[in-house]
Amino acid sequence: MSKASHTTSKSLLTAEHLTWCTDGNVILDDINLAVNHQSFTGILGPNGAGKSSLLRCLYRFVKPEQGVVRFDNQDIWQLHANDYAKHVAVVLQEAPSHFNLTVYDVVALGLIPHKGLFSTANKSDEEKIAQAITQVGLTHKVQQSFEHLSGGEKQRALIARAIVQSPKLLLMDEPTSHLDVRYQIQIMELVKSLGITVIASFHDLNLASAMCDNLMVLNQGKLVVQGTPQEVITAKMLSDVFGVCAHVEQHPQHNVPHISYYYGYKQDDTHSGDEHA
Numbered sequence: 001m002s003k004a005s006h007t008t009s010k011s012l013l014t015a016e017h018l019t020w021c022t023d024g025n026v027i028l029d030d031i032n033l034a035v036n037h038q039s040f041t042g043i044l045g046p047n048g049a050g051k052s053s054l055l056r057c058l059y060r061f062v063k064p065e066q067g068v069v070r071f072d073n074q075d076i077w078q079l080h081a082n083d084y085a086k087h088v089a090v091v092l093q094e095a096p097s098h099f100n101l102t103v104y105d106v107v108a109l110g111l112i113p114h115k116g117l118f119s120t121a122n123k124s125d126e127e128k129i130a131q132a133i134t135q136v137g138l139t140h141k142v143q144q145s146f147e148h149l150s151g152g153e154k155q156r157a158l159i160a161r162a163i164v165q166s167p168k169l170l171l172m173d174e175p176t177s178h179l180d181v182r183y184q185i186q187i188m189e190l191v192k193s194l195g196i197t198v199i200a201s202f203h204d205l206n207l208a209s210a211m212c213d214n215l216m217v218l219n220q221g222k223l224v225v226q227g228t229p230q231e232v233i234t235a236k237m238l239s240d241v242f243g244v245c246a247h248v249e250q251h252p253q254h255n256v257p258h259i260s261y262y263y264g265y266k267q268d269d270t271h272s273g274d275e276h277a
């Protein structure tokens with residue numbers, strides 16, 4: 001279990017001593033992290049731990065009080081906003097309002113950082129948009145109003161928009177929160193297959209374990225554990241950070257940690273039966 005990160009030339013994104021406060025409270029407390037090119041990083045942690053706040057600092061929505069975030073070795077606050085937007089796509093928990101826009105229109109918005117607001121899509125752009133819509137399984141909804149999609153369909157449309165943007169870095173805040181189990185797996189495998197760098201927050205720890213190369217666990221604004229799923233997903237971490245009792249074993253298909261939660265346990269039962277603890 002590693003508690004420190006090491007910045008290397010393989011890092012696309014780094015944060016050093018990142019601290020963000022609001023209303024007199026420290027929300028992110030001296031975070032250090034390094035995310036390698038083409039890796040898939042999961043951010044875990046209990047409600048209120050600071051996952052969304054960290055993502056907001058990484059996509060330049062809020063400016064930290066202290067510390068620096070670097071993208072390709074450049075301080076993100078020294079970059080022109082549009083230059084950063086060309087390389088970084090964001091999929092948030094709450095779908096933005098896109099009144100009167102069809103699914104096609106919303107997915108096409110992914111072109112704006114590259115082409116500007118008023119340019120029209122060419123043939124290759126149109127093919128890219130159509131392919132992304134197919135990849136997320138929304139071909140039958142292409143002319144439907146975005147506002148009338150279900151929560152999961154909106155999430156998939158926004159992931160298609162991110163695919164069209166062709167970013168180097170994709171940041172996602174609980175990207176599977178509205179997806180049924182088939183689309184949770186399918187969409188995460190699609191995102192993984194893009195070969196880009198991904199950072200996503202998860203509440204589904206088994207999904208994160210199966211999909212991510214690296215995991216970072218936040219607790220009360222601090223980055224308390226980081227490493228591979230094997231290093232991070234242990235009964236001790238689940239007890240210490242989430243306050244739950246669980247058994248961790250290897251997933252039968254691909255040997256990553258797989259959690260079974262115990263219900264109605266007494267505190268003394270924690271850590272029972274887990275060789276990873």
Ligand SMILES: Nc1ncnc2c1ncn2[C@@H]1O[C@H](COP(=O)(O)OP(=O)(O)OP(=O)(O)O)[C@@H](O)[C@H]1O
Pocket residue numbers: 022023027045046047048049050051052053054
């Ligand atoms: N703009 C803000 N003003 C005041 N408090 C904030 C603000 N943004 C975040 N917080 C507080 O910071 C803490 C972390 O919030 P954040 O949304 O980052 O947590 P999270 O780990 O994403 O939680 P969840 O799993 O519930 O989505 C919370 O206590 C929240 O109330």
